[in-house]
Amino acid sequence: MMEPGLYHLLFISAALFFIGVFGFFTRRNLVTMLMSVELVLNSVNLNFIAFNKYLWPNKLDGLFFSIFVIAIAAAEAAVAIAIIINLYRSHHSIDVENTEELKF
Amino acid sequence: MLNDFLILMKSELVISFIIFLLLFIKVGTEMTNDRLLSLVQFLLLANFIAGFLFNEAGSLFGGAFTTNALMAFQKSILSLGVYLISLLFADWLKKSEHMPEFFMLMLSALLGMFFMISSGSLLMFFLALELSTIPVAAMANFDLEKKLSSEASMKMILSSAFSSGILLFGISLIYGATGTISFTEMPALLDGSPLQILAFVFLFAAFAFKLSIVPFHLWTADVYEGAPIAVSSFLSVISKGSIAFILLTALYKVFGPMHAVWYNMVMILSIATMVVGNLFALRQQNIKRFLAYSSIAQVGFILVGISSNSIEGISSVVYFVLIYTFSNLAAFGVAGVISQQTGKERIDDYKGLYQTNPFISWILALALFSLAGIPPTAGFFGKLFLITAGASRGSYFFITVAALNLIVSLFYYLRVIRAVFMDKNEQPIEKINMHPSTKLGMIICGAGIVLVGLLSWVYDYIVNLSM
Numbered sequence: 001m002m003e004p005g006l007y008h009l010l011f012i013s014a015a016l017f018f019i020g021v022f023g024f025f026t027r028r029n030l031v032t033m034l035m036s037v038e039l040v041l042n043s044v045n046l047n048f049i050a051f052n053k054y055l056w057p058n059k060l061d062g063l064f065f066s067i068f069v070i071a072i073a074a075a076e077a078a079v080a081i082a083i084i085i086n087l088y089r090s091h092h093s094i095d096v097e098n099t100e101e102l103k104f
Numbered sequence: 105m106l107n108d109f110l111i112l113m114k115s116e117l118v119i120s121f122i123i124f125l126l127l128f129i130k131v132g133t134e135m136t137n138d139r140l141l142s143l144v145q146f147l148l149l150a151n152f153i154a155g156f157l158f159n160e161a162g163s164l165f166g167g168a169f170t171t172n173a174l175m176a177f178q179k180s181i182l183s184l185g186v187y188l189i190s191l192l193f194a195d196w197l198k199k200s201e202h203m204p205e206f207f208m209l210m211l212s213a214l215l216g217m218f219f220m221i222s223s224g225s226l227l228m229f230f231l232a233l234e235l236s237t238i239p240v241a242a243m244a245n246f247d248l249e250k251k252l253s254s255e256a257s258m259k260m261i262l263s264s265a266f267s268s269g270i271l272l273f274g275i276s277l278i279y280g281a282t283g284t285i286s287f288t289e290m291p292a293l294l295d296g297s298p299l300q301i302l303a304f305v306f307l308f309a310a311f312a313f314k315l316s317i318v319p320f321h322l323w324t325a326d327v328y329e330g331a332p333i334a335v336s337s338f339l340s341v342i343s344k345g346s347i348a349f350i351l352l353t354a355l356y357k358v359f360g361p362m363h364a365v366w367y368n369m370v371m372i373l374s375i376a377t378m379v380v381g382n383l384f385a386l387r388q389q390n391i392k393r394f395l396a397y398s399s400i401a402q403v404g405f406i407l408v409g410i411s412s413n414s415i416e417g418i419s420s421v422v423y424f425v426l427i428y429t430f431s432n433l434a435a436f437g438v439a440g441v442i443s444q445q446t447g448k449e450r451i452d453d454y455k456g457l458y459q460t461n462p463f464i465s466w467i468l469a470l471a472l473f474s475l476a477g478i479p480p481t482a483g484f485f486g487k488l489f490l491i492t493a494g495a496s497r498g499s500y501f502f503i504t505v506a507a508l509n510l511i512v513s514l515f516y517y518l519r520v521i522r523a524v525f526m527d528k529n530e531q532p533i534e535k536i537n538m539h540p541s542t543k544l545g546m547i548i549c550g551a552g553i554v555l556v557g558l559l560s561w562v563y564d565y566i567v568n569l570s571m
Binding site: 017020024030033034037040041043044047048051055056059061062064065068069072075076079080082083084086087089090091099101102103 | 226227230231234238241242245248249250251252254255256257258259261262265266268269270272273275276277279280283284285325326329330
């Protein structure tokens with residue numbers, strides 16, 4: 001069994017990042033778009049932990065940063081969900097295709 | 105130790121105190137909106153004045169929080185902007201059911217911007233940036249029953265969440281490449297390796313999102329149009345100003361060693377921002393969308409100053425943001441009063457405004473002349489110093505494009521002025537009764553537009569601070 005190294009973790013986090021970006025651009029449901037953003041944030045966490053463990057084991061900045069990122073992601077999701085609920089009340093839909101009054 | 109804490113963080117502490125005071129008033133008393141608004145205006149004025157007292161330089165929390173005279177002045181500009189917003193939109197605020205909440209959200213965002221300006225490490229910067237954007241997204245939804253408002257706030261929260269994801273990815277790569285997140289240790293470790301350049305591109309993309317630099321500007325016009333005008337003006341002046349200040353710190357102090365890398369990037373983005381902002385502003389009919397694209401074009405000019413990487417760069421950007429605060433808030437204030445009383449937001453509706461409302465017509469004309477950069481107003485001096493700073497790098501092509509864009513921008517600013525002063529209209533907007541504090545706010549803005557340009561010691565003072 002091979003021990004996972006820095007490159008494996010970076011590969012996974014980069015893949016997560018681009019899956020998140022892809023989902024954000026292609027999905028049309030607001031909640032799914034929000035979930036894609038969470039994927040991006042989690043890939044960042046993985047990056048921080050991996051760099052901390054393999055490259056800079058004496059500096060704990062990365063670990064602390066990922067804890068703060070988790071907290072901020074929760075705050076952001078709370079506000080975003082509240083806004084989406086309000087949007088549902090006025091538009092009766094959470095599809096971005098239906099929110100098209102503002103353009104050009 | 106405690107003394108240091110109290111003195112160095114005084115502006116943040118004052119803002120926190122006002123937020124808690126509002127919370128207690130909201131929960132514990134039955135104060136009427138009228139009295140509460142006067143109280144808040146008084147507190148914000150006191151906060152603005154307190155910004156000039158007892159300023160010392162120093163750092164706290166192991167360098168995560170730093171402050172000096174220039175940062176204190178930048179914070180004062182933002183405080184002044186918030187005070188002007190509380191004056192200019194008094195009518196709208198008084199009618200709102202949730203006025204204390206509005207101020208709590210706005211001041212939380214302001215607190216975030218203060219921490220952001222003072223931040224000394226990437227962790228502090230990221231937390232402060234989030235504190236300054238999440239409340240604004242909630243504020244954009246303040247007209248709860250309007251469809252446009254919820255659409256605008258949805259666009260704002262999703263794009264800002266996405267951009268903070270990009271920012272974080274950049275920060276994580278920087279951490280991997282250098283092993284530090286402190287602004288003081290980082291410059292020595294930057295050598296322009298490919299990983300660092302990739303990380304810098306991610307970071308700059310996030311800045312560009314917040315500052316609405318082309319091609320990351322698409323959310324701007326939609327959010328400005330849908331959100332209440334008070335929020336649009338907060339976004340376009342205070343939010344933009346604070347990001348411009350921290351961009352100065354980030355590019356000059358932290359990424360200074362990589363100047364050769366970012367100079368071309370800033371130049372190309374600046375040209376794209378000015379051209380696209382101007383071209384889209386030409387065809388707008390709604391005054392809020394028009395102001396949104398005009399503020400995108402102004403950001404392009406701010407980038408001209410930023411590209412210089414010199415002391416003139418810092419002082420000209422700070423000076424320009426001060427002028428921009430006065431002129432853009434005056435324009436938004438006039439648009440806000442008219443939209444509040446008559447519901448009209450199209451430029452065609454402004455035809456013949458001068459016949460019925462000479463005072464606000466003159467304020468609007470002053471603001472637009474200043475935004476266009478016509479000599480007696482301060483906007484001219486702001487643009488002049490920005491372009492002089494940009495010219496110091498010797499790229500005359502860049503400066504020529506910027507100057508040509510100034511001329512293009514005259515066309516659409518003068519279009520509004522023509523509608524107000526020259527065009528005839530059978531049914532112009534009727535006489536508007538303003539709240540006295542709105543009138544006071546407009547007079548302060550008008551005086552600022554004229555005086556900041558004419559009094560040369562203002563610019564000298566800023567230059568002294570930037571040394």
